Amino acid sequence: MSAPTAGLVLEGIDFAYGGARALNGVSLSVPPASIVALLGSNGAGKSTTAKVIAGALRPVRGTIVFDGQSIAGLPSHQVMRRGVVLVPEGRLVFAQMTIQDNLMMGAYKENRRSRVAALLEQNYTTFPRLKERRHQLAGSLSGGEQQMLAIARGLMAEPRLLVLDEPSLGIMPKLVQEIFVLIRRIVDNGMSILLIEQNARASLELAGYAYVLEKGQIILQGEGRQLLADEFVQNAYLGTDT
Amino acid sequence: MNGTLLFQTLVDGLILGGIFSLSAVGFSLIFGVLGVVNLAHGVFILAGAYIGLWLKGALGLDPLAAIPVVFLVLAVIGGALQRTLVSAAVQRGSLMTSLLITFGASLILRDLLILAFGPDIQSLSSTWLLRTYHVGGVVIDGARATGLLASLVLLAMLAIALHAMKVGRAIRATAQQSFAAGLCGVDSNRIYTLTFGVSAGFAGASGIIIGMINPFSPFDDAYWTLNAFVTVVLGGVGSPVGALLGGLMLGEISTLSSQYIGPRFPNVFIFCALLLMLIVRPNGLLGNAYKASV
Ligand SMILES: Nc1ncnc2c1ncn2[C@@H]1O[C@H](COP(=O)(O)OP(=O)(O)OP(=O)(O)O)[C@@H](O)[C@H]1O
Numbered sequence A: 001m002s003a004p005t006a007g008l009v010l011e012g013i014d015f016a017y018g019g020a021r022a023l024n025g026v027s028l029s030v031p032p033a034s035i036v037a038l039l040g041s042n043g044a045g046k047s048t049t050a051k052v053i054a055g056a057l058r059p060v061r062g063t064i065v066f067d068g069q070s071i072a073g074l075p076s077h078q079v080m081r082r083g084v085v086l087v088p089e090g091r092l093v094f095a096q097m098t099i100q101d102n103l104m105m106g107a108y109k110e111n112r113r114s115r116v117a118a119l120l121e122q123n124y125t126t127f128p129r130l131k132e133r134r135h136q137l138a139g140s141l142s143g144g145e146q147q148m149l150a151i152a153r154g155l156m157a158e159p160r161l162l163v164l165d166e167p168s169l170g171i172m173p174k175l176v177q178e179i180f181v182l183i184r185r186i187v188d189n190g191m192s193i194l195l196i197e198q199n200a201r202a203s204l205e206l207a208g209y210a211y212v213l214e215k216g217q218i219i220l221q222g223e224g225r226q227l228l229a230d231e232f233v234q235n236a237y238l239g240t241d242t
Numbered sequence B: 001m002n003g004t005l006l007f008q009t010l011v012d013g014l015i016l017g018g019i020f021s022l023s024a025v026g027f028s029l030i031f032g033v034l035g036v037v038n039l040a041h042g043v044f045i046l047a048g049a050y051i052g053l054w055l056k057g058a059l060g061l062d063p064l065a066a067i068p069v070v071f072l073v074l075a076v077i078g079g080a081l082q083r084t085l086v087s088a089a090v091q092r093g094s095l096m097t098s099l100l101i102t103f104g105a106s107l108i109l110r111d112l113l114i115l116a117f118g119p120d121i122q123s124l125s126s127t128w129l130l131r132t133y134h135v136g137g138v139v140i141d142g143a144r145a146t147g148l149l150a151s152l153v154l155l156a157m158l159a160i161a162l163h164a165m166k167v168g169r170a171i172r173a174t175a176q177q178s179f180a181a182g183l184c185g186v187d188s189n190r191i192y193t194l195t196f197g198v199s200a201g202f203a204g205a206s207g208i209i210i211g212m213i214n215p216f217s218p219f220d221d222a223y224w225t226l227n228a229f230v231t232v233v234l235g236g237v238g239s240p241v242g243a244l245l246g247g248l249m250l251g252e253i254s255t256l257s258s259q260y261i262g263p264r265f266p267n268v269f270i271f272c273a274l275l276l277m278l279i280v281r282p283n284g285l286l287g288n289a290y291k292a293s294v
């Protein structure tokens, strides 16, 4: 192995739910300050990969290294302290808590009140809609607004790597655009992003590098633009959306 | 109808209700956050009363002053029970398994109480608690007035902790979405242990107040567990305010029906109220504090 590399590196990750194999030797890397896309059809193992990275699932085999330190096998509440934060599929906001309480949960690891206040202010500037409704229950937000909240909650943790699991699922195109613009801006601030998406065209345009996962295996990888032009990708993932 | 008698009955119901509320809030919190029905709840309450009795006998500590000590002792017992048996039961078996485990724990703890203190009926009264006060025809004794006040203060403290403190926010978040709470950096196992401990602490504190007002014996535990259950069904799961509403309803139904219909009937009316609530609002008056109502 070479000297400690910055960013996230997965090597040879196997995972199974009970007896059912879900990941089979998955290797991928996300360099600092970059956007990497992970594509694949339903049931390919994208969310499983995200959960393994975030520590919610323990890999059977393989290594996960972030900024030179192994994070494989750590529980999720410790992985996030190392700077890897997952915005989970399906948003999973705290529905019976206010928007502000949701955001403050995002900054749970931060003990300095002044820092929490600054982070709140920062995220309210990014998401003015959340500020207007900060004392409302998160459950009363629309699906798209809940997705915004989930992303903002993730950003409150000041991640160095943000894993976004299908942030545009079930959201109208205009809002999806907003989310993608936001992702662009996050990366400009030095964070890196692992973007799991069904919206293949938009994410390939955004991503510097992309992986295609099928049946638990990486079957294709390359630069975003390159995959956009790939015949297989066009047939399998770009056919329906334009 | 006699107005003073009615007023007296209502006041008695309020006092009884305050006690029911406090004695149920831990049960409610454990169910709301862990999803566990803690059948050892009644024994926690009695253990509180007996530890208060011991502190009074051995150290001459006034029951009211014993509340913080009893709270701590029961918090440790409750936390330890969760960390060892309950978490293992939930992880390896199911929530159903935890029912058996807590039932088993209640039997063991009750036998320990009998071993340590004997099976006899005891009481925790203090001389200053026996004094009675007349307020416009209504009679209240010191024990009851103190009990109601202490119950309300403790419930308010819990409500504030849950809503204004960081740890309270983490408890509520874990109750709603333990997976997402973990992603936010919360160690849910610690939250479960803490919740179980705090709940046991509140049960113990309520045991002191119950002991100041009524005689108690080691065999009362099922009664208190059942009352907690009813209180939660009436008021709603997981919040101090729900416990307060449920407890007050239970208290008023008990005193009004035994005063005006006959002392043997409260259970009938409580059962009817339960049925009615299950039909009209199956999640209790306030619903579940952590899940959207169905
Ligand atoms: N909790 C679970 N228990 C058992 N099997 C599971 C579980 N979660 C996922 N699986 C299975 O693992 C495989 C991969 O699922 P995963 O959720 O990672 O897919 P995905 O790529 O995220 O799909 P989608 O695009 O639909 O979100 C699927 O076959 C799925 O049925």
Ligand SMILES: [Mg+2]
Pocket (backbone or CB within 6 Å): A046, A047, A048, A089, A165
């Ligand atoms: Mg998925």
